[in-house]
Amino acid sequence: MIPQQEIVDKITEIAQPIAQESALELVDVEFRPSGKRWLLRVYIDREGGVTIADCERVSRELGRTLDVEDVIDHPYALEVSSPGLTRPLKEKKDFERSRGRQCRIITTAAIEGRTDFRGKIMGVAADDVEVKDERVTYKIPLGTIKKANLELEL
Numbered sequence: 261m262i263p264q265q266e267i268v269d270k271i272t273e274i275a276q277p278i279a280q281e282s283a284l285e286l287v288d289v290e291f292r293p294s295g296k297r298w299l300l301r302v303y304i305d306r307e308g309g310v311t312i313a314d315c316e317r318v319s320r321e322l323g324r325t326l327d328v329e330d331v332i333d334h335p336y337a338l339e340v341s342s343p344g345l346t347r348p349l350k351e352k353k354d355f356e357r358s359r360g361r362q363c364r365i366i367t368t369a370a371i372e373g374r375t376d377f378r379g380k381i382m383g384v385a386a387d388d389v390e391v392k393d394e395r396v397t398y399k400i401p402l403g404t405i406k407k408a409n410l411e412l413e414l
Contacts, residue, residue, distance in 0.1 A: 268289050268290075272286065272289050275289060275302055284304045284314060285306060289302050289303075290302075296335070297336055299336065299337055300336050302319075302338070304340060305342055309342065318340045346409045349409060352387075355384050355389045355408075360381065362379070363379070363411055364377065364408065365407070366408070367405055367406055368405075371401075372398065377400065379392045379393035385399070388402065
């Protein structure tokens with residue numbers, strides 16, 4: 261059996277050009293057990309959002325390619341969707357694009373005694389994300405970020 265991360269990497273490699281052909285960004289690929297089958301979830305996005313037709317097109321093309329490439333050796337369900345309003349932030353460019361938006365960041369190491377931050381993304385300087393809560397601006401090294409998501413702004 262191929263290791264799960266190796267499968268995710270291969271699917272990412274296949275899905276990236278399929279998304280780019282439609283002027284879409286491949287945001288994330290998840291592959292995990294879900295009952296007796298596995299769930300392959302692919303998130304796509306673009307400025308202004310994605311349509312159902314975008315998701316259908318990527319799903320159809322990716323499904324065909326995965327069948328030919330035979331990357332996954334057990335039953336799975338493929339879902340293609342938008343990352344939604346609380347999209348994950350994984351790379352430096354995600355934080356740069358989200359400047360001024362509210363987020364939640366969980367770190368692997370404590371920064372000023374904390375590992376859980378909520379606030380507005382002020383910017384990215386060098387390899388740090390600057391996040392401001394009600395009072396303080398924190399510089400969070402990208403390498404310490406375990407999980408980060410945009411938050412709904414009410």
